[in-house]
Structure formats: structure tokens, C-alpha cells
Amino acid sequence: MLVGHKTYQRQSLFLVFFVCTLVASILIVRLGYLMLTKADYYGVKAKELHERERTIKAERGKILDRNGNVLAGNVSVSTISVIHSQVKEPEKVISVLSKELGIEEAEIRKKVEKISSREKIKSNVEKEISDRIRAYKLAGVTVDEDYKRYYEYGTLASKVLGFTGGDNQGIVGLEVSYESLLKGLDGSILTMATAGGVEIRNGAEDRKEPIAGWNLTTTLDLNVMEYATQVANKLLEQKQAKTVEIIIMNPQNGEIYAMVNAPEFDLNHPYTLVNGKEGMSEKEKMTALNAMWRNLAVSDTYEPGSTFKVVTAAAALDKGVVKMTDTFSCPGYKVVEDRRIRCHKTTGHGTETFEQGIMNSCNPVFMEVGARVGVSGLFEGMKKFGILEKTGIDVPGEAATIMHKQENVGAVELATMSFGQSFQLSPIRMLTSVCMIINGGKKITPHFGMYAVNSDKTRMKKMSYSSGKKVLDASVSEEVRKALEKVVSEGGGKKAGVDGYFIGGKTGTSQKLPRGNGKYIASCIGFSPVDNPSVIAMVRIDEPQGLYYGGVIAAPAISTLYTNILPYLLKE
Numbered sequence: 166m167l168v169g170h171k172t173y174q175r176q177s178l179f180l181v182f183f184v185c186t187l188v189a190s191i192l193i194v195r196l197g198y199l200m201l202t203k204a205d206y207y208g209v210k211a212k213e214l215h216e217r218e219r220t221i222k223a224e225r226g227k228i229l230d231r232n233g234n235v236l237a238g239n240v241s242v243s244t245i246s247v248i249h250s251q252v253k254e255p256e257k258v259i260s261v262l263s264k265e266l267g268i269e270e271a272e273i274r275k276k277v278e279k280i281s282s283r284e285k286i287k288s289n290v291e292k293e294i295s296d297r298i299r300a301y302k303l304a305g306v307t308v309d310e311d312y313k314r315y316y317e318y319g320t321l322a323s324k325v326l327g328f329t330g331g332d333n334q335g336i337v338g339l340e341v342s343y344e345s346l347l348k349g350l351d352g353s354i355l356t357m358a359t360a361g362g363v364e365i366r367n368g369a370e371d372r373k374e375p376i377a378g379w380n381l382t383t384t385l386d387l388n389v390m391e392y393a394t395q396v397a398n399k400l401l402e403q404k405q406a407k408t409v410e411i412i413i414m415n416p417q418n419g420e421i422y423a424m425v426n427a428p429e430f431d432l433n434h435p436y437t438l439v440n441g442k443e444g445m446s447e448k449e450k451m452t453a454l455n456a457m458w459r460n461l462a463v464s465d466t467y468e469p470g471s472t473f474k475v476v477t478a479a480a481a482l483d484k485g486v487v488k489m490t491d492t493f494s495c496p497g498y499k500v501v502e503d504r505r506i507r508c509h510k511t512t513g514h515g516t517e518t519f520e521q522g523i524m525n526s527c528n529p530v531f532m533e534v535g536a537r538v539g540v541s542g543l544f545e546g547m548k549k550f551g552i553l554e555k556t557g558i559d560v561p562g563e564a565a566t567i568m569h570k571q572e573n574v575g576a577v578e579l580a581t582m583s584f585g586q587s588f589q590l591s592p593i594r595m596l597t598s599v600c601m602i603i604n605g606g607k608k609i610t611p612h613f614g615m616y617a618v619n620s621d622k623t624r625m626k627k628m629s630y631s632s633g634k635k636v637l638d639a640s641v642s643e644e645v646r647k648a649l650e651k652v653v654s655e656g657g658g659k660k661a662g663v664d665g666y667f668i669g670g671k672t673g674t675s676q677k678l679p680r681g682n683g684k685y686i687a688s689c690i691g692f693s694p695v696d697n698p699s700v701i702a703m704v705r706i707d708e709p710q711g712l713y714y715g716g717v718i719a720a721p722a723i724s725t726l727y728t729n730i731l732p733y734l735l736k737e
Contacts, residue, residue: 219283222311223349224620225333226378228326228340231420231615234387235317237326237340237432242313243295244288245306247277252305262286262306265298288331289313314340316432322390323429324460325560325613336435337458339383339613342559346617346626349378377620383613384420389413389730396704396726397427404709404718410462410592411726416600416692416701419609419630422734430457464562466589467686467705470675470715471526473585473595475645475690477535478523479602480546482641486537489520489644499529501580506532509674523648524656526672526716528584535583540574543582549636550598551608557631558593558611566590585673592688596703599690603646603669603698606637650695658689660720663727666735667695670723672715677708684708689719693731700734702726 228237245266252258255277263270266287276284288311290298299308314329327338334348335341352375397409411425428439438453445453459465481487497513498505508514508528514521522530535543547553547568555563567589569578581587597611610630617626649669652658658670670691677684687709692701704722712718 219309219354221309221352221354221373221375222333223351223375224312224377225314225329225349226347226617226620227380228343228347229380229382230385230387230390231383231422232387233382236322236383236385236387238315238317239312240315241292242288242311243290243292243298244309244311245286245290245295245298246283246309247286248283248305248307249277249280250305252277252303254303258303258306261298261301261303265294266290283307318387318391319433320429320431321387321394322385322424323432323435324426324458324462325385325424326432327458327560328432328435337562338460338560339381341561343381343614343617346379346381349620350376352376379617379619379626381617382615384415384422384615385424385613386422386734388733390423390425392729393423393425393726394427394429396722397425400704400706400709400718400722401427404706404711406706406710407708408461409707410705411702411722412462412592412596413700413702413726413730414596414600414611416604416609416698419597419600419611419632420615421611421613422700424460424462426459426461460560460562461707462592462705463558463560464564464591466564466567466591467677467707468587468589468675469585469595470673470686470688471585472599472671472673472688472690472715474523474526474531474583475599475602475649475671476546476550476552477531477538477543477583478519478648479550479637479641479645480543481534481538482644483546483549483637484538484542486542487519487534489518489648491519492516493519493522493527493530493533495522495525495527495529497529499532499580501532501577502575504577504580506577506580520648520651524651526652526657531583532580535579536576538583540571540579543579544571544574550601551636552590552594552598556591556594556597556611559614559628563593564591566594586675592703592705596690596701599671599692600701601636603642603649603692603701605639606635606642608632608634608636646692646695646698649692653691657716658691658720660716661689661691661723661727663693663724663731666693666727666731668693668723668727669695669698670720672720674713674715685713687713687715687717687719689715689723691720691723691727693727693735700727700731 224239227235230236259270259273259277262273276286295308325338327340328336329340330336335344352373355371393411393413397411400409409427413423414421430439439457494516495508495514497511498507514525514527553566555565578587593611601608609632612630614628646669649671650667653661653668653670658672661670662668668691673688675686686707688705690703692698702723704719706719709718
């Protein structure tokens, strides 16, 4: 019995020894494999564990006007952080940072006492403040250089330029459209750290320099923008209007010299409401901010009213269904099916030619011309002049045209559409279509971006846009221009005239929905020179108080605008 027990013990010990030997052999083989085969791989991993990466922000590219004036630039700021393991005077650190940064001590204490490699206290700290913090020479407090967007002209072109967030990323406007060019490429600093991830003071650093973003040159003209803004703000005040929009561009190539959306907002303080109310909830405030940032010239839609008669006239002349010398009769209204649709002159214009109908902005004339063109003909014309599609402008949020389905357009709808009612489109869409009609009949794309240059000026990117496609015969374009010149020299747009310049144009007045609410939109489009237009402008006044006719309040704004900018823009 005893012999059997000893035999069993020996067998057990042998088994244990065998297993241990086997395990040890496997471990030795595995270790050898790791040391010989994977040494480089795990060396890199070990290094990563003992390095801490800090980002060096790239300077964002500037946005410039066409003459090189900086519209959006940068100022030096700093990011303040604490490294727990290096803090020697925690109470002093808390006190100083609280005082200099305007942050509650309790909030800073949480970060100072947190055991971590690095805790960010605040970013976008002004240089003056960060210099003061640096002067304290507080152990464990780091001051890293950074950049913050700065807009030299404050509110100017705010809804076009847009702004950036805390991370310097574009939020709206051109800042978003050209984000990929403007943002640059962040650099980094790799610092040695302990196994716990705590940075080692005076340790070796690997530095990767940041690459600044590209500078964007735009079509905007600072001088034109400043004066257009003055005109818009004056209209806003005088007419106690809801908003005023002004667009000025080159009808030959789509370059936009100015786009004003009054009231504008302060780009350096974009979260401060222009007309904020006490006690607003966060949701209400956010809704109000989105409305404040909205570029209405691009993102809003409205009934264009009589400015659309330019499109109807061009479509009819292009189809050959009317001549400028054709005569019409206006008794002050026109009956379409069971509807009596009146002219703005209720006593009527009497007998008049088509050219006179354009000059007088006579609704019955255009209803008759619209009937001659027909539904398919009008839609064909609108398609030619881009009415049914977006312009492709290089800022976000462009609104699409709200139009009847062609198959649902009856006689009444056709009549009202012919003089610019019962559908909606954006101001930039309306203006761009008129450009295509008066520029000799070629398609253009409205735009702001001209070219971008990288930080070391070794590369350039020139923006290209769809243009040049013929949409209208040059002879028809000339006929329309001559008629629109008479609108200003002899017709309903007289107040848009400027001594010494030949100006063509068309005014418009439309009632906002629902009908009968007493709210109107007054507008006027004007261009010069008439024979070869190189400047076109639109003024749109939303909900003016008192007199609201486009020929009475919008046309004079075109005249005021052109009196000051035409000598400048046409000097060459």
C-alpha cells in the first residue's frame, strides 16, 4: 500500500514538472519571437506610451477683398492648461487663474487637482492676459500659442463672410464654403512622459510645424460694400423695415461686389443677439441666432412682383409671339376665367405698345403676353434663364424656387405668374436671371471666390464657374435693355436715374402672404451702362412702413447707390 502511494506521488511530481517545463519552454519561445521578430514594432509602441502629443494650431487663411483688404484675419491668443504632477503651489495657481481668466475658483480647482497628464483651463485667451499669466512663472501652468479669428470691419458683410467656432472651424458663410482651403494643417509637439502619461520637464521634444491655411481673395469690394451698407442701414431706419437687402454684381461674369443684409451682426461677437429679449430660453435664443445669421439674399424666397416682367418679356420676344410695337388695351383690369385681375393703375393705361406696357409696368399687357407665350412657353423661358434651378452661388443655404407644377398651371395661374405673383424665388436667383437676359444672353454663376494662395505663395488655386452658355439671342437681349432704359428715363423707374449715366431697370412691389395682411416687399433692379452692362444692383425692402411701392422707395435707393459707386466702378 505504501509502495503504491510513493509511486503515485512520483508520477504526480513528474506531471507537474513536465507541465511547468512545457509552459516555460513556450514562454521562452514566445519571448524570443517578440525580441527578435517584433522588437521594432513594440519599440514604437513603448515610445508612444511614453510620449504625449500637444497640438500646435495652424493659422487660418485670411479672407481678402478684390483689392487685398483683409476682411477676416487672425489675432494671437493662447490656450491655458495645467499639468497636475508639476504644480508646486496649487492654491496660488487656482487664485491666479481664477482672477486672470474670470473663472470660478471651484471650477479651476477640479482641474488642478485632477490627476491627469494635462487639463485645459481655457482657450482663445487674449495675448495681454496670457502674457500676464506667463509672467507669474507658475510651475505646472502652460501657455500655448494659438490663433483666433478677427474681423476688421465688425458687421460688414457678416452674413456673407460667416464666422468660426471655438475650434476655429467655419460655422456659416464663406468660412464654411472654403473651409478646406482656409483651415490649414495643425502641427504637434511630442513630449516625453512617464509611464503614467505625465510629461517630463525639460525632456526631449519632437516638433512638427503647422501649415497655415490658404488666403482667399474674393470678388467683394470694400469701398462698394461700405457704401451699400450705409444705404441699406438708412433705408432700414427711414422705412422702419424688417430687413433690407442689396446685391451689386458684374452681370457679365457673376462677380459679386457687395451683398448686404441689414441688419447685420457683429462677427467678433456672433452669439450676441442684435435684438435679444430678456428671459429667452436656450432654444429660443438658438432659433433667434440662426435667424440672425441667415443670408436672406440667398436663403430667403419672395414673390418678385413686377421685376419678373423682365423674364416674361424676354421669353415672349424669344418665342416671337410679340413685338415691341404690338398694341394692347388696358382698361385697368383683365378678366381671366372668373377672376377680375386689376392693373396698379385702376383707371387703366388705355392703348399702349408692348414697349409702353413695359415702361408702365402694366399687368393686363403682361397677362395678354403671358397667354400668347402659353404655359409650356413660359416654363421653357424660365428654364432657359435658370429660374427653376439654384444659381450655384458659393455660399451655403441657397433656397430653391417654389413654383407650380407645370401640369397644374391654369389660365389664372399663368396670368399671375406673368407679372411675378403666385410663386417665390430668392433675390440672388432673380438678379442672376436678369443678368443673363441683359448681358447678351449668356449664362453666369454668381460667386465670391476668385482665387486662393497657399501660405508660402508657391501654389495658387483659381476658382472656376459654369458660364458662357448661350440662353438668349443677343438681338433680343438688346431689345430688352433698350426697353428697360426707357423704364428709367421715361417710365415707372424714373427715380432710379442718375445724371450722366444711361441706366436700365425695373421696379417691383409684391404683397406678402396671406393677401390682405398689409405687408409688402418693394424692390428695384438697375444696371449700367445700357449698351454693355458691367454693373447691376438690386435693392429689396421687406415690410416698409408707409409708402411701399418699389418705384417710390426702392428706385431712389438705386439712384443714391449709383451716384456714388458708378464713378468708381466704371472709372476704367
